[in-house]
Amino acid sequence: MVLTAARPKGRQAAVLLTYEKTDISEEIAPDLESFKYTDVAESKSDSVSITVNAKAAKWKNDWMPEKGVKLYPAIVVKDWNIGGIESGYRDYSAECGAFVLDDLSFAGAPDSLTMGGVAKPNDTSFSERNRTFTWKNTSVKKIAETIAGRYKLELKFEGDDHGIDAKEQDGTDSAFLQDLCSTYALVIKVYTSKLWVYDREKYKAKDPVWTVYESRPVGNPTALCVEPGSFKWNTKLTGTYTGGLYTYTNKQKKININVKVGTDERQLKLTGKVSSEADAKARLIAAIKNANHGATKISFTMLGYPAGASAQCFNLVGYGKMDGKYFVDQMEHTISPSNGYKTQVKASKVEKEDFA
Incomplete structure (x- = not known):
């Protein structure tokens, strides 16, 4: 174990850390100052931050980590006896995949080295490469499947699917999919080898x-x-809604159609192209729930x-x-x-x- 933190009544918590394929827990234990794991519900990937006392020359030389390496952290508790937890092991890399070291910083007086890792796809094109493409006769789930397959990510889709007649993409796959899912109150979370799309309201x-x-x-x-x-x-209260009105044009009948939900007290008004009245209602409810969350x-x-x-x-x-x-x-x-x-x-x- 590394960085054991003794607590009242004998409680102990510790961090285990593997660097690439090597368990370095014992080696860095004397220098480790802090560990932080940030777990988010949507949009961003989970991240870790590890700070060590870098006074020893080895941290400026042979032990200086390389950007892009993989970190595998875990938390262990013993005799914890809080919230139904007695003793246990939480392997974050088993849940998120490897954390890629993408941020390294050094500060002097006293010397410290901070390693920042993020559980994101190995292929950075997911969030960095812009694409221009028109998606036709498809659905939200099918688009997510295509994008996940492009980066060899396992897709976990927990929500209602919605048909898409046509949708223009002009940006990264990450930004495009996030915007598309938000249209229907779905949120995404990306791991090293998994793409999770889920309905936050159902959760x-x-x-x-x-x-x-x-x-x-x-x-x-x-x-x-x-x-x-x-x-x-x-x-x-500002920016929240009790209902809404979605106005769209039926080109065949050449008329405007209004779809209303909720009450008029604080009404969100939207306009735009939709495939049907049901689609307009789904988009409107999603926009209200996103705003109210x-x-x-x-x-x-x-x-x-x-x-x-x-x-x-x-x-x-x-x-x-x-x-x-x-x-x-x-x-x-x-x-x-x-x-x-x-x-x-x-x-x-x-x-x-x-x-x-």
Whole structure:
């Protein structure tokens, strides 16, 4: 194990790290200062950041890492006894694939070296090469399958498919697919060897898988609790909607058709080309749900929770009207000798909405 962080009551957390095919956990243990894993629910790939004390000359010479190498990190906890976790092992590279070292920085006085890795496809063309192409007589899923196949990525598609008569692409595959999916309230997440497309609203409808409390309940000594002073809450009305109106032109009948959902209180108005009235409604509902997501947000820090992940739902208890069900937008796991193992959560409240 490396970077063991002792906690009260004998709790221990540690990081294991493999560099390419070599386990370097023990070798860098004396110099390792911090480890951070950032798990996001959409758009970006997961990332890791590892900082070492680089005072020794070896870090400026033979031990200086090479950009592009692969890192395989894991977190281990022992006698943790928090949130139902006693002892366990979380292999992030097994979930995300290898983390490619793409950012390396050095700072002096005191000397430190920070390695930044991201779980993204080996073929950088996915997010860097611009393409001009017209997709015809296809669907969102078929387009995702084609793009995934282009980079030898396994596609995991969890959502309703939507037919596409014609769609112009003028940009990278990454940006184009992200924009297309957003049109139908689908989000994407990219790993080293996997492309995940999913319906965020369906994930928000799932049951909460854990609960976090403002203070530890009587009789529940292992409950997950918010770290004092870390809790933040915000809610907004501007930019959110109770309904919408989509106007499009039926070229055959030469008339404008209006599709309406929800109420008129705060109405989102859209226009554009669609394939049918059903398509207009799907696009309108998607745009409203995208806008409304994150209307109420919270963030907080708690004792490390290795089972926690983005796209999970959880219950918040002890904050009065702020209590309720939340969706994890981002989870950041950090381990350091000074602060131990902590998990920071950023989440959006799951609101009841019906725009059918």
